[in-house]
Amino acid sequence: MPLSHESRVARAASRLNVPEVIILRALIENEGGYVSGSKLAKTLGMSRVAIWQHMEKLRSQGFEFQAVRARGYRLTGRPSVINPWLIDAHLAVRQLAFSLECFDLIDSTNDEAMRQLSEGHPTPLVVLAKRQTRGRGRFGRVWQSVADSNLYVSFAFQPQLEPERMQTFTLWMGVNVCELVANFTRSSPGVKWPNDILFEGRKAGGMLTEARMDADQIRDLVYGLGLNINNAPDETPDAPGRRPTSLSEQVKSPVDINKFTAALIGRVLDAYGQFVSGEYLKSFADRWNACDLLRDKPVSLIHGAQTIKGVAAGVDDEGSLIVRTDRGRTERFRAGEVTLEKK
Numbered sequence: 083m084p085l086s087h088e089s090r091v092a093r094a095a096s097r098l099n100v101p102e103v104i105i106l107r108a109l110i111e112n113e114g115g116y117v118s119g120s121k122l123a124k125t126l127g128m129s130r131v132a133i134w135q136h137m138e139k140l141r142s143q144g145f146e147f148q149a150v151r152a153r154g155y156r157l158t159g160r161p162s163v164i165n166p167w168l169i170d171a172h173l174a175v176r177q178l179a180f181s182l183e184c185f186d187l188i189d190s191t192n193d194e195a196m197r198q199l200s201e202g203h204p205t206p207l208v209v210l211a212k213r214q215t216r217g218r219g220r221f222g223r224v225w226q227s228v229a230d231s232n233l234y235v236s237f238a239f240q241p242q243l244e245p246e247r248m249q250t251f252t253l254w255m256g257v258n259v260c261e262l263v264a265n266f267t268r269s270s271p272g273v274k275w276p277n278d279i280l281f282e283g284r285k286a287g288g289m290l291t292e293a294r295m296d297a298d299q300i301r302d303l304v305y306g307l308g309l310n311i312n313n314a315p316d317e318t319p320d321a322p323g324r325r326p327t328s329l330s331e332q333v334k335s336p337v338d339i340n341k342f343t344a345a346l347i348g349r350v351l352d353a354y355g356q357f358v359s360g361e362y363l364k365s366f367a368d369r370w371n372a373c374d375l376l377r378d379k380p381v382s383l384i385h386g387a388q389t390i391k392g393v394a395a396g397v398d399d400e401g402s403l404i405v406r407t408d409r410g411r412t413e414r415f416r417a418g419e420v421t422l423e424k425k
């Protein structure tokens with residue numbers, strides 16, 4: 083589907099080590115302190131007037147600086163919305179080879195990632211949006227994508243893997259996202275098979291992995307993640323069941339969306355490498371068990387026209403959910419919608 087003019091507005095390519103990123107990096111590393119204009123000019127090989135022009139460009143994007151004669155610049159304010167320069171400046175591993183596309187508005191980051199792959203865009207590719215008009219979840223459900231406060235991101239890869247591995251891929255990514263959120267916010271999320279990130283039964287995020295096949299191999303793989311970061315609890319329309327939550331609601335303070343996104347990109351790319359090489363197998367089972375919100379809990383699973391009740395007993399090598407059913411059988415499910423039952 084061709085993109086409307088509107089959705090192409092303010093599209094920004096990053097990963098170019100542009101002067102703005104180098105300036106931000108220097109200021110972030112000196113958090114609270116001043117960086118002299120002449121030092122920046124020397125690092126970038128440009129005049130102090132040119133540095134000032136780049137600072138103005140940063141100001142127009144919501145950055146604030148204090149400029150003091152004979153001391154230099156100090157970062158005093160940063161945008162609270164997704165900013166690709168700031169994400170780049172925060173990346174711990176700077177030479178990561180990937181490209182980043184950031185949109186003010188897009189239909190769906192998953193759809194855009196697929197379109198880019200069709201156009202031959204090299205991978206890995208990360209597509210971010212401040213807002214989505216047609217954010218999608220599993221079973222074609224709408225993923226509410228309010229502007230600015232939350233994360234809508236898709237990662238595009240071309241792995242040449244067997245299709246059977248896709249389910250475990252999502253679970254492995256879920257483990258990594260869950261661990262990252264826990265470390266970054268010092269909170270306790272979990273993963274609900276197969277694609278939800280939850281805090282005490284309330285959904286904070288969802289994953290949607292989609293693929294295109296080439297004969298019997300996955301050619302294009304898009305991993306999409308929607309994560310509620312800073313939306314106020316009442317901004318998200320109520321979903322059926324329990325109200326959704328956000329990271330900021332859980333930790334009771336705003337979460338730095340750009341710093342988090344930089345950490346997420348590093349983590350997902352790393353996790354992808356481990357998945358493709360098979361190295362993930364060394365730790366997957368233990369780490370899944372540590373995040374698994376269903377394990378040993380009574381569940382009901384809607385599978386086609388059937389509803390199965392039983393106790394969840396982890397996942398198998400293919401990422402299928404194992405359920406010890408109330409009828410005394412052990413069954414495996416590749417797909418389905420699970421609900422935690424009250425004891």
Ligand code: BTN
Pocket residue numbers: 189190191192193214216217218219220221223225233234235236277278287288289290306307308309
């Ligand atoms: C679900 O809970 O069913 C999965 C939700 C996945 C939402 C994300 S937001 C970024 C990416 N783009 C989409 O259209 N969907 C995913």
